[in-house]
Amino acid sequence: MAWLGVPFKLLEGVDDSISLSVHALPNIVLKSSDSDYTSLWITALVSIIAGLIPAGIAYYTFVQNSKNIKVERLDQQDFLKKERGEQQRFLREERATQIINSEKDRKSQAEIAKINFNMQVLSVNRQVWINNIRDLISEYISIAPEIYAAQHDFMNKQVFYNDVANKRLEVINSGHDSKSLTDAYNSAALDVENAMLKVREYRVKEKYLSSKIKLMLNPKEEWYSKVVSVLVEINKIINSLNTSNLSPNASVQQHFYNKLDNLMICTQDLLKYEWERVKKGQ
Template sequence: MGKWILENKDWVVPLSVALLSLVGAALGGWWAGRKRIGIEVLSKNRQEWINDLRRQVSEFISLAMDLSDEIVIKKLTTKYEISEQREIIKKIYKIISIRDYLILLLNPSEKDSQNIIINIENIITTINKLHNTNKQNDPMEIATKYSLKTKSHITKLTKSTQLVLKTEWKRVKKGI
């Protein structure tokens, strides 16, 4: 076989090089395409994660503000009946449910994600303290104190979330 190759080297060598090049190009194209598809899937999943985080944090903030305002109004204007307290407690459970979902979405080893969780916990703690505050205290003082605390924590939560979203968006753009 070696003798035959040497006798026909004028056409065997170029043909062999062409075939090897063709196989190499096919394998290279397949590998690059496979890698590109993997990057596209990863980017799509990251984008869905970004949208989900944005949506969940937005819902949490909306419910927290609504709940805080509702508790303040009820403490200032009504007897705050048991049925009203049950509605408040249902809403508290709802924001706790969103908190739990967000904890599952976030990476506990990243500092910005930890800050989101801390701010969420601070908001829930503030709302619970407001809910459990005795009405005999000065209602306007209570309303002002807890409303300002809640808004401060929400501002911090918003900034922490923006940092995480920006970091993830950069990863999507880079394709990593």
């Protein structure tokens, strides 16, 4: 192509411009043999292979990334599942611990309330009971010898009255009368009546005390049988006095007072046991 000037030749017409543009294009000529396509196929194959390798690498990378993402997601799901299970287990254990602690606190509060109630109410009532049972048994021990003596005196006066009455009956049957014997008879009858009233008064008092003592004791505790058995023995000794054994008998009296001592010892053990319960707030 001929040089047209610097920079180009100034053209006035459009046709000249087109002509200049066409003449300015380079001539590209592809020379090859019409019958040889080897180079073309090799070029095409190389191009295809060159395109497939990155595509394969990209596909392989995509597949591996998908697998890795899936594995990571599954691992995360397993981790979250385990973590959720661990949290639920922790919450269950914590809730169970709270329930156990609440139950322990409730029992502790109930025990404390029971102890306070025992100390404030039961202990006070038990002290009153101790004082009452002590006074009752003390009064019984003090009145028991009086009952024994009154019973013995009544039996003696009953014997004397029977003797006077028999003598008076003999005198009356013989057709005689004795003012002094009649006066002795009347006096003996009055003495027997007064002695009998005294015994009856003591007996009522003794029955009241023994019954109240029995009612204040718990039949399920050992003290009931011990105390009651001593009371029964004392009553038997008093009832054993009759007109056939009115002569002084030291062994009978000693046996009677031994039973009173036994009652005293049982009472002391009972009061000691009850005082220990008061100290413990039971």
